[in-house]
Amino acid sequence: MGAILPPMTVEKFGGAVLRTPLGFEAMTSIIRARQSEPCVVVVSAVGSTTRSLAAAAAHSVRGEGGEASAQLDTIATVHADLAGSISADPIRRRQLTHALTEILDVARRLCRSVAVTRQCSSRTLDRIMATGEDLARTLAAAALQEAGIAISEVDARRLIMTDEQYGAARPLKEPTRRRVQHLLDTQGATWVTQGFVASTESGETTTMGRESSNLSASLLASCLDAKSITIWTDVAGVQTADPMICPSANTVRHLQYDQARIAASYGLKLLYPTMIDPAEICGIPIRIASALAPDGNGTLIDAEPAAAPVMITTVDNGELTAVTVLFVTLDESLRAIMHVLESLGSSRADGIDITTHMHDRAATIVVPTPLAPFVVRALHSELCQESA
Template sequence: MKVLKFGGTSVGSSQNINKVIAILKEKSQEDTVICVVSAIGGITDKLLKAGQLAKNKDKSYLNEFEIIKDIHFKTISELLPKPSKPITTVVEDKLNQLKELLNGIYLINELSPKTSDKLVSFGEHLSSTIIAETMKTQGFDVELKNSQDLIVTDDNFTRAQVNFEVTNNNIKSYFKTPKQITVLPGFVAKSTSGEPTTLGRGGSDFTAAIIAAALKVDQLEIWTDVSGMYTTNPKLVKQAFPIDNLSYQEAMELSHFGAKVLYPPTVQPVLDLDIPIHIKNTFDPDAIGTVITKQDNEKNLTVKGISNINDVALLTLEGSGMIGIPGFSKRLFEVLANEKINVIFITQASSEHSICFGIDKSDAERAKKAIDTAFDYEISLHKINPIAVEKDLSIIALVGDNMKSHQGISGKMFSTLGKNNINIRAIAQGASEKNISAVVSEKDVKKALNALHERFFESNTKQLNVFITGVGNVGEKLIEQIKQQRSYLKKNLKLDVRIIGLSNSRKMVFKPEGIDLNNWASLFHHADKSSIEGFYQKVVNLNLRNSIFVDVTANEDVANIYEKYLKQSVAVVACSKIACSSAFANYKKLQDLSLKYNAPFLYETNVGAGLPIINTLSNLVASGDKVISIKAVLSGSLNFVFNNFSDKKNFHDTVKQAQFEGYTEPDPRIDLSGIDVARKILILARENGIEMEIEDIKNKSFLTKKNLESDTVDDFYETLIEDEAHFQKLYASAKANNCQLKYVAEYKNGKASVGLQEIPEGHPFYNLEGKDNIVMFHTQRYPEQPLIVKGAGAGADVTASGLFADIIKIGSK
């Protein structure tokens, strides 16, 4: 004998009911089948709504009744194009009874728990009638049995308690000679006095479990709209997957914390009898589903699931007058029990100074009023404080029987939440260590579940959510590199890099599920107008785990908003040197915020594009080496200019070529004035632990006064022509001395300078070609032969690769 229960979505339409009938047909070929059904999806809510409208003397309850009637007759007409008179007569009769009940509620202006039970029972009675009658017309050996004739309860309406002794005898007696298929309405029962009652939330599951336990069947099957109990809510976490096996305890813990596939009391009748529960999908009957048994069969999984409860209020009773005084907890929870308020979370400080507990937020004001009244005397004496209430919270919970035998689970949980800027308001862990619960803000639930699921279930694959501002030449190259390397990173580094947001100076686009990198540019055709603050707000509102903001602009306003990103635990990767070469106080503040909020702030490309200059220096300092001096050619554009300028090619044309090929800024004065190089050596000095400002760097310019005082770029180029003799003189001097002209940055003894130098043959800088950069570190460990970093220091590709390397570095932390 098999017991199958089908939920509201499974019988939510004629198409779905036909799927149910197909399953029953297959199952009945193997054994006799007992089928418990819920009301058609949404009908219970509509019945309650109609009842409330009638109670409130609102005649629109009749409209709600007509909707209920139409749904049922539409279902019948679709199941049976030519419905028989018996089915229409039976359903019509039940609907007439429902209408009379609603009319009565309207007339007496009252909806008691007793009447409410009678009202909502119509949903299951109607659905079971329609299903049974449909199967009869198709030739099935089927019988409809009213569960109210079998399940007997007390008079605790809406949450009736079952009299198992009488109920079990009734069930055993009736099913001595069952039909091949028996259809029963779930959820409904009858009191010892004969009044209709219901079994509370999840009552149809409970009905099926009661019958399964009474008949000691081999397995109870719960058919729903998902393929089992998932590792977490699949609507919030796309990577969630069904769990093959769970223990009863694990299933109850997950169900308590919001996994709606199963209602906790369902487990109880079958628990002692070791009857397995199999969760199956009506819409994918071949899926394995989840089997729930006494013993967990998946010993390799430490955490079995992550669940959550929303709409939680956290209440705190605290005060010095509680310390060492017995009875406070007893009085507190008696007040809640008297108010019929369910407590779903409890934690207490070891000092006994406070008790914190979670309840449904709809009960919060009633709980506060009752508790403050009960403790009025102690509050008046300032022994305790009035109860504090916090709303808009959720509880997230890790569940697993095997957690108790593994160290560090809670540490992994809390560090994962902390790294994603998810504040924990309260923590509870049972002595059995099968559950670790934390209270967080409701707005952080999706991020928390995704982060924890990634940490415990996704083979350590880490998802990085990237937001890029500035999609010009370098930005485009970065997007292309990410697209090219996504598969490699996922396979070899366990990093799933997704670009979520992009912006240029005019438009911005966002795709929370990740932007398709094959046609990202087309998204800008119909994109929203961009703004620096608007982009930031969107990143914060999306609230995605492992978020990284990438600045590929030279915009000071963008640099000024890094602080806000870091405070939201959003990592920042900066191509722009503006922030790190600004006032030292601002540089230091960004470093401190990065540490405080556990949000990496990386800017390798500030100094040498894709060259690991800052990283090399950081490793030297971190390993205890002492930097004696730094000498470097740090401008790819200036190196390009002086490698191509000669007595055969004038300086004006060389600079024009450098700008045309993208080696200089749109305004070449930024490069040629030396300020860009000064910023770079300033950053290196700061990375070496020196407090220095840009004004402290000696800048020996090779430009003329006319060059420096030019008002526009065009004027600047005119002055270069006018002063060609000056530049030829510089070239001639170097040539005469068998030297190469290089623009060099130096740091030594706490001082820094930048300027044009004649580099003699044999020096490491002499043969530096094209746009290459070079840095020499003389340190205590490298006193004579310096540590040298050399390579391309300009260009879109290498700059993008430097940004990409910073993104990967963040993901690897």
């Protein structure tokens, strides 16, 4: 490599942050405060863009071209509105809107082809699904430049190499490391790239699976021997339960890597199993924090000893939801679960399955989805009030 640079940080901004102009302002403020050290900015698709792209592809397979076009039109409107908030200069705004239109036009052409053939290969679907992150990278780069921050925009396809398992591609560590470290010599101190997206050795677009933008951040950090990873979201760190259904949930201040991995495997929001390994192998701490309150404590994940807090996770499987109690003795968790089932009454509790996982100190019950919020709140009330 060339000149020795200060240790880098990786700053990943989720789609929940970037769905509003305020979120882009928060991002620029955070990166401006970090201009004294090199960093990589990784962004996810804005808001519900990924779901809209999946819906457009599904409509296209059914030959519903009009419905697919409507989904893409909605994406275009959302991004055009964000572009308008990013740049007040008419010329720069027009240039940004044109760049966004060109990116989205690729997805439009692919969807039109799918609507004709009624077939969408996993390779074609990856090209469609990558559009959201491509749009977000373009907006993020423009927002930072508009704020006077010197950046280098780098397509993640040039950074991360994967195998050819389209839709769930696995990163190839050594080729990726070589790519990343080569570009480090030729790019500026602040990079902007997108998560989720990568490419094969031959240059075909791949995606690395659901919520893999965090994996992108962790993987890039490991290749760069970064000193830290921050996952910027719209909540103040990992919570003891989903705050959308349990308002009394507390912020978890500290987790060990293994605790985070276990919690992620049982569906804890904000954490995904694949993001932990690259950081743990290199000893890189991960911080989960709110972009709207960047000076708050958030959640720190590292190798230091941490008392595991009691946590309640949920995985919605449609009609049924798995509710899991983590990091408490099985006697305590089963006692709390039985209390909750008793409060439901025999008619609603009949047939509810309980599964225990001794190694993970976990107990799972599968309940009808409409009952899940009550069950989570009741379990949290019994087990979590003193744990955060």
